[in-house]
Amino acid sequence: MQSLRRTCFGVISLLMMAASGNATSASKDEIVYALDDWVKQAVTTSIPGASLAVVVNGQIRLLRGYGVAKVGSKQRVTSSTRFPLASISKTFASAATSLLVDKQLIDWDTHVVPYLEHIEFSDPQQGSAVTLRHLLSHTSDLCLKPILICLKTMSVTPALFR
Structure with a gap:
């Protein structure tokens, strides 16, 4: 479970870096290739499978599945494989909110x-x-x-x- 959390954190960090524009030393495509390689490595070392979509400026840059849907399963993951999100949705919500706060569109103390x-x-x-x-x-x-x-x-x- 700890390696899954590290993997999710790494993916979110890469995506936030790309979305925030702080990745000025690398092109968007280089970041996509690096993310693809990183997820491939994670699937071979620490998680059974993943499904990933990267969209840049409304364009799908990467849409693919990696590994298997479940430990011990032979069912391959595709780009449309559904996974239970569980608590990871909290991370995405806070990451998206952080981007809005960073762009000064909202504030942490905004009443909801x-x-x-x-x-x-x-x-x-x-x-x-x-x-x-x-x-x-x-x-x-x-x-x-x-x-x-x-x-x-x-x-x-x-x-x-x-």
């Missing part, structure tokens, strides 16, 4: 309620105080009950909870 028109908190006063910083650091002090109430008002399907 104005952006969530379909969300209703059971305690509106508590909900109105929630910021991006709170959500991303798990310090909002929201319990599960208000969140489930919010999701029900948005007509979320049970498939999201699998």
Whole structure:
């Protein structure tokens, strides 16, 4: 599990570097090739498989699968293989938020309620105080009950909870 976390962190770091424009010493294609090589190496040494898409300026630069879908399986990973995201979605959400903060489009202390028109908190006063910083650091002090109430008002399907 630790090697999977390191692998995910490495991929996200490379993608953030490419997206933020800080990779000035290498072209976008060089970064894509390096990422492809890096994932190939990770699949041969520490993870059973991965599916990767790299999109640069709306253009698909890399779309491929690596390895197998499950340890001990012979099912090859393709670019359309589905994997459970689990907690990795938190990393992507915080990485995307970091890019927006870096571009000064939002602030860590931005209140989220104005952006969530379909969300209703059971305690509106508590909900109105929630910021991006709170959500991303798990310090909002929201319990599960208000969140489930919010999701029900948005007509979320049970498939999201699998």
